[in-house]
Amino acid sequence: MGTRTMWKALSFLVLFVFVGSALVFATGQAEEEGEGPVQVAFDSRTDREAIFEDVLSEYIEDERVSLRALPGTSGEQLDFYTTRFAAEASTPDTIHMDIVWPATFAGAEWALPLDDYVDESTKDEYLDSYIDALTVDGELVGLPGDADGLMFWYRTDLLDEYGFDGPPETWSELVEQAQTILEGEDDSNLQGITFQGANIEGMLANYLTFLWGNGGSVLDDDGNVVIDSEESVEALEFMIDLYEEHDVASDGVVTTETDDSRVVFQDGRAIFMLNWTYVWGQLNSDDSEVAGNVDVSTPPAFEGHDPSIALGGFQFGVNANSNNPELAVEVIQELSSFEGQKEAAMVRGDMPTMKSVYEDEEVIEENPFFEKVREILATGKSRPKSPNYGEVSEAIRNQLSAALGGEKSAEEALSDAADALEDMTLYQ
Amino acid sequence: MSTIAGEVQQRGRLDNLKRLARGDLSERELIFLLLAPATVFLLLMVVYPLGRTIFLSMHQLKLSAPQETLPFVGLEQFAKMFADARFYNSLRVLGIYGAGTVIFPLIVGLFMALVVHRVFPGRWIARAAVILPWAMPRSLSALTWSWILDSSYGLVNGTLLGLGLVSEPILFLGQSDLAMVSLIFASTWKTGSFMALILLSGLQSIPGQLYEQGKVDGTSKLQAFRYITVPQLKSSILVALIFRTIVAVQVFDTPFALTKGGPGTATEPLSLYIYRVTLNHLDFGYGSALALFMIALTLVAAVLYIRVLWD
Numbered sequence: 001m002g003t004r005t006m007w008k009a010l011s012f013l014v015l016f017v018f019v020g021s022a023l024v025f026a027t028g029q030a031e032e033e034g035e036g037p038v039q040v041a042f043d044s045r046t047d048r049e050a051i052f053e054d055v056l057s058e059y060i061e062d063e064r065v066s067l068r069a070l071p072g073t074s075g076e077q078l079d080f081y082t083t084r085f086a087a088e089a090s091t092p093d094t095i096h097m098d099i100v101w102p103a104t105f106a107g108a109e110w111a112l113p114l115d116d117y118v119d120e121s122t123k124d125e126y127l128d129s130y131i132d133a134l135t136v137d138g139e140l141v142g143l144p145g146d147a148d149g150l151m152f153w154y155r156t157d158l159l160d161e162y163g164f165d166g167p168p169e170t171w172s173e174l175v176e177q178a179q180t181i182l183e184g185e186d187d188s189n190l191q192g193i194t195f196q197g198a199n200i201e202g203m204l205a206n207y208l209t210f211l212w213g214n215g216g217s218v219l220d221d222d223g224n225v226v227i228d229s230e231e232s233v234e235a236l237e238f239m240i241d242l243y244e245e246h247d248v249a250s251d252g253v254v255t256t257e258t259d260d261s262r263v264v265f266q267d268g269r270a271i272f273m274l275n276w277t278y279v280w281g282q283l284n285s286d287d288s289e290v291a292g293n294v295d296v297s298t299p300p301a302f303e304g305h306d307p308s309i310a311l312g313g314f315q316f317g318v319n320a321n322s323n324n325p326e327l328a329v330e331v332i333q334e335l336s337s338f339e340g341q342k343e344a345a346m347v348r349g350d351m352p353t354m355k356s357v358y359e360d361e362e363v364i365e366e367n368p369f370f371e372k373v374r375e376i377l378a379t380g381k382s383r384p385k386s387p388n389y390g391e392v393s394e395a396i397r398n399q400l401s402a403a404l405g406g407e408k409s410a411e412e413a414l415s416d417a418a419d420a421l422e423d424m425t426l427y428q
Numbered sequence: 429m430s431t432i433a434g435e436v437q438q439r440g441r442l443d444n445l446k447r448l449a450r451g452d453l454s455e456r457e458l459i460f461l462l463l464a465p466a467t468v469f470l471l472l473m474v475v476y477p478l479g480r481t482i483f484l485s486m487h488q489l490k491l492s493a494p495q496e497t498l499p500f501v502g503l504e505q506f507a508k509m510f511a512d513a514r515f516y517n518s519l520r521v522l523g524i525y526g527a528g529t530v531i532f533p534l535i536v537g538l539f540m541a542l543v544v545h546r547v548f549p550g551r552w553i554a555r556a557a558v559i560l561p562w563a564m565p566r567s568l569s570a571l572t573w574s575w576i577l578d579s580s581y582g583l584v585n586g587t588l589l590g591l592g593l594v595s596e597p598i599l600f601l602g603q604s605d606l607a608m609v610s611l612i613f614a615s616t617w618k619t620g621s622f623m624a625l626i627l628l629s630g631l632q633s634i635p636g637q638l639y640e641q642g643k644v645d646g647t648s649k650l651q652a653f654r655y656i657t658v659p660q661l662k663s664s665i666l667v668a669l670i671f672r673t674i675v676a677v678q679v680f681d682t683p684f685a686l687t688k689g690g691p692g693t694a695t696e697p698l699s700l701y702i703y704r705v706t707l708n709h710l711d712f713g714y715g716s717a718l719a720l721f722m723i724a725l726t727l728v729a730a731v732l733y734i735r736v737l738w739d
Contacts, residue, residue, distance in 0.1 A: 082707050086491055107492045108710065199690040252579030254602040254691065264580055387492040390708035398692050405602055405691035 037066045038327045041092035043077060043314050044069035051347050055340045056331065065331060074098045074201060078390070085110040088321050093328040095317035097142055099133050099382070100201070100389050105317060106136035107387025112318040113139045117329050130353040133382050134315055141317060143336035144353035146344060148312035149380050150205045151373070152299035153265065153273040153283070155290060158185075167272075167297045171213070171238060174272060174300045178248040181271055192248025193272040194261040197239075199401040202258050204393055205310035206274055207400050208383065210235040212308040213301035218384045218396075218421075219428050227396065228411075228418035235302070236403055236410040254404045266290060274299060276312055277373065281349055296369065298376050311380040313353065345370075351377070386426045395420040478723075484716035491710035505717035515718065517693055518701040521608075525683075525697055526676040528612035529619060530669060536616055537623025537668070544624070545631045558628075562621035570685035573614040577601055604694030607687045611695050615682050619675070623668050630664025631657070663736075670733040677725050698722050 038059075042052050052067055059065035068091075070077045081095060085108070095111060105111035118140055123131050130144040154167045162181050168174035178192030196202045211217065216231030226232070243249040250256075256264075258275065265273040266282060268289035273279075277296075284291045301307040316332035318325055334340055341357045344350035346366050351373060357363055358374050386392045396417050403413035453461065485505050487498045509515050544554045561569065576583045577600040585597040600610045634657065642652050680699040683689055689696030689704075696704075702722065706715030 079707055082491075082710070086710075086712075104492055104710070107494075109494050199688060199692070250580065250597070251599055252597050252602065255579055255599060260578075260580060388490075388709060390710070394704065394708060401690055402692035405604065407604060407692060407694070 037064050038093040038322070038324050038331055039066050039068050039091040040094045040331060041068040041070055041081075042096045043074070043098075044071050047348060051344045051350070052335070054347065055335055055343050059331065059334075064327060068092050070096070081105075081110070085319065085321070090319065090321045090323045093319050093322040093324060094332050095142075095319060096145070097315045097317050098201075099130075099148075099311060099313050099315060100385075100393070102134050102141050102315070102317070103136050103385040103387050104389050106139065106141045110320055111141040112320045112322070112325055112329070113141055114143065114318070114329065115140050117333070118143070125354055125356065127353050127355060127377070129311055129377075129380055129382060130313070130315070133311065133385075136385070142315045143317075143332050144313075145315045145336060146313045146341075146350040147353045147377055148276050148278070148314075148351060149309040149377055150202070150209055150274055150276060150299075150312065151296050151309055151376055153275055153279065153294060153296050155268075155271050155293055156295050157290075157293040158271050167295070168300045170303055171210075171300045172303065175242075175246045175248055178271055179246065182248065189269050191250050191264065191270045192246075193242060193274075194249065194256060194264050194270040195239075195253060195274040196256055196258055196261055197253040197401075197404045198255050198257045198260075199397050200257055201393060201397075202276075203400065204383065204397055205312065207236065207239065207396075208310045208381075209274060209299050209308070210239055212310075212381060213299065213305055214238075215302075215305045217428075219426060223427055225418050225421045225426070227421065228414040232414050233411045236400065236414060238302075240404060240406075240410065254401070277349075277351060280369065296373065296376065298379055306379070308379050308381045309376060311377070311382055313351075315353075382428070384426050384428055386424060388424055392421065392424050392426055395424070481716045481719055481723075484713055485720050487713055489712040491712065501713070505714050508714060509717050509721065514693060514696075514701060515698075518696055518698045521693075521695055522677065522679075522697045524608060525612060525615070525679065525695075526673065528608075529615040529676050529679075530672050532612065532616040533619040533623045533672060534665070534669065536620035538627055538665075540620060540624040541627035541631055545628060558621050558624050560621070561618050562625065564618070565681075566618060567681040567685045569618050570614055570682040573610070573617070574601065574686045577610055601687050602691055604691055607691060607695050611683055611686055614686055615676075615679070618682070619672060623672065626668040626671070627661065627664055630661045634660040666736050667733075670729060670736060674726055674729045674733070677729060678722070698725075 040052065040056065042048055049067070049069060053060065056065050056067070060067070070080055072080075077096075078098070078101065081092075081101075084092070085105075095105065097105065097111075102111065106113075123140070126144045127147060130147065131140070134140055134142040134144065152167065158181050159167070159177070162177070162184060164177050168177050174193065182190060182192055195206045197206070208218075211227075211232055214231045214235045216226070216229055216235055218225070218227045220226045243251050243253055261270075261273055261275050262279045262282060264270050265275070265279070266288045280296070282288065283294045298307045298309060316335055318328040318332060322328045336354075338354055338356060341350070341352040341354050342360060342363055345352055345357060345363045349367050351370065352358060352363070358370055364370055384392065399408070399413040399417035399420070402408045403410045408416070448457075486500060486502060488501050488504075489498055540558050544551060544558055548554075575581075577585075579585055579597040579599050579602065582597075582600075584600070585594075588594045589597060599606065601607050638656050638660070639652055642656055647655065678699055679697055680703065683695050683697055683700055684703075687695045689700045693701075698718065699722065702715055702718045705711050705718060709715075
């Protein structure tokens with residue numbers, strides 16, 4: 001290579017580095033000026049794409065909307081939004097929020113307040129608990145998407161066979177039914193109940209089901225931390241007893257994640273299960289061992305208490321740094337509307353958060369279990385709210401995980417959890 | 429070139445520019461030019477982030493409370509760090525993991541290197557097999573192990589249960605001691621081959637005459653290994669150990685994919701804790717302080733490495 005060529009090559013290289021870095025900054029600028037379509041991010045697990053393509057088809061054709069599918073767990077999706085929004089990125093323009101995120105997104109000023117766009121009468125069209133979950137410090141920061149809850153699934157064929165007329169109403173009844181069936185079936189692969197004991201967000205919802213069903217709570221009415229109460233200890237000890245003493249759950253439940261439970265139950269290897277409603281379709285699909293033999297109800301409670309389920313679902317929000325907030329709001333209004341929710345119910349069996357969709361004949365015909373599920377949803381409660389929700393949830397889960405794994409006693413773990421929560425902002 | 433440069437210096441500035449535009453460069457100028465792209469790159473990708481991390485570690489930046497704009501807190505984050513039980517736990521995990529995944533891969537790697545160093549039919553298959561785990565992405569291999577070791581559908585438990593060797597599945601990832609053992613095991617499987625590669629190159633540079641000479645003197649195979657192979661391999665072993673240590677200090681993907689740091693925080697090394705503090709707790713200030721501590725740890729290993737190589 002001659003000196004001249006080398007010199008040329010080098011100047012290109014230097015130019016490349018400078019122009020490259022200039023471009024990086026310039027694109028940041030260009031993004032802020034905001035032309036081009038609104039980017040709509042969505043939870044793409046279990047075939048949600050079709051809903052967004054259908055509901056937003058006109059926008060997509062006009063190139064006013066582009067879709068961004070997010071695979072992975074809710075936690076991984078949160079990582080995606082966090083890295084984008086921490087850098088004040090203008091995309092994605094809309095957010096598909098897990099129900100526990102709004103307080104964090106509002107606190108960090110990532111979600112656009114929507115009070116200017118939504119009036120009170122519109123709010124009344126939705127289930128109260130979802131408007132409540134999306135209201136942070138009196139400000140609405142999102143529009144309701146789909147409803148979900150950690151529900152109680154059971155095998156109707158096995159219950160019938162052993163002469164039980166319905167699912168257990170109390171936890172001691174559950175132990176009794178499970179032990180009877182397990183003894184009769186004598187199948188070492190069969191478990192009484194499967195739930196999520198792995199250290200994932202869903203595990204907290206599992207624990208709350210036991211806690212609330214024993215009259216306990218994380219916070220009392222005045223907002224004091226009471227997670228170390230007698231009711232809490234009793235609830236956690238019972239969860240452990242399910243596999244330690246009553247032998248109706250597998251020891252492996254401490255590493256069981258959401259879909260692990262679904263797989264075990266769908267294989268016909270469990271009588272009862274706590275899980276979210278996404279399982280309904282799969283449990284009744286062609287490759288399910290239990291199709292047609294599954295029903296859903298509220299979970300059992302402890303003697304003398306009423307059951308409550310933990311609410312879930314993915315809601316819609318708008319990126320506060322969006323270049324085109326008007327269009328972004330319009331898009332999530334579309335998704336959250338009667339038509340949008342009906343489409344989601346028809347295509348994927350997503351449970352609506354808009355009351356009137358439950359009255360729609362076509363929807364009910366397609367999803368006959370909605371009527372029952374709506375009653376179960378009515379017992380729903382929200383997980384505690386916090387702008388530091390990730391930290392709060394983790395502080396509790398690390399302790400629960402230690403207790404479930406036998407590292408600590410339930411009492412010790414919950415008192416440590418209460419200590420950890422003491423300094424954190426937390427409200428119901 | 430230097431004579432040309434000497435002449436040019438006497439002329440005016442304009443001529444100088446003309447010369448530069450022509451591409452006639454002195455050696456000095458060429459050096460700067462050659463270094464420029466890498467320098468710019470390093471400034472952008474290393475110096476700026478490092479400076480920013482140091483800046484953040486002395487400020488409070490919690491994204492969940494953006495209203496408080498970056499108050500200066502001095503060394504408060506570090507005080508918090510040294511009083512944080514979870515920080516010490518993450519160091520303990522790092523210590524155990526580090527010791528385990530330096531020692532065992534070395535033993536396994538040495539064994540593999542000795543095997544594939546021998547001449548035998550089909551040696552290339554064995555060599556390919558040795559390299560395979562090294563070529564696999566770490567997170568992928570960890571994920572694979574998490575499936576193999578799973579208690580409800582894992583291959584290991586399935587086999588043990590099927591053979592009737594155990595009556596209940598073993599919770600490899602659900603008990604803290606076993607989870608740590610599983611983590612070290614999976615890492616050893618993954619990194620043993622890297623050790624083997626370095627050690628194999630060391631083995632191949634040992635002159636064959638040494639062994640022939642040994643034979644003449646009547647040494648046994650064991651003696652040859654002890655008095656010829658090991659001393660000759662010493663520098664390769666050191667290099668392998670230090671490389672391995674630096675990577676072990678920074679480990680993130682294997683525990684993240686295999687145990688998620690659980691049960692509880694029993695297998696949560698420093699990097700995983702930093703990730704949680706920054707991305708889950710949104711505490712970039714404290715996260716930066718922790719990250720700086722990790723940089724210091726890595727530097728110690730790196731300095732060790734440089735000293736060994738230069739000696």
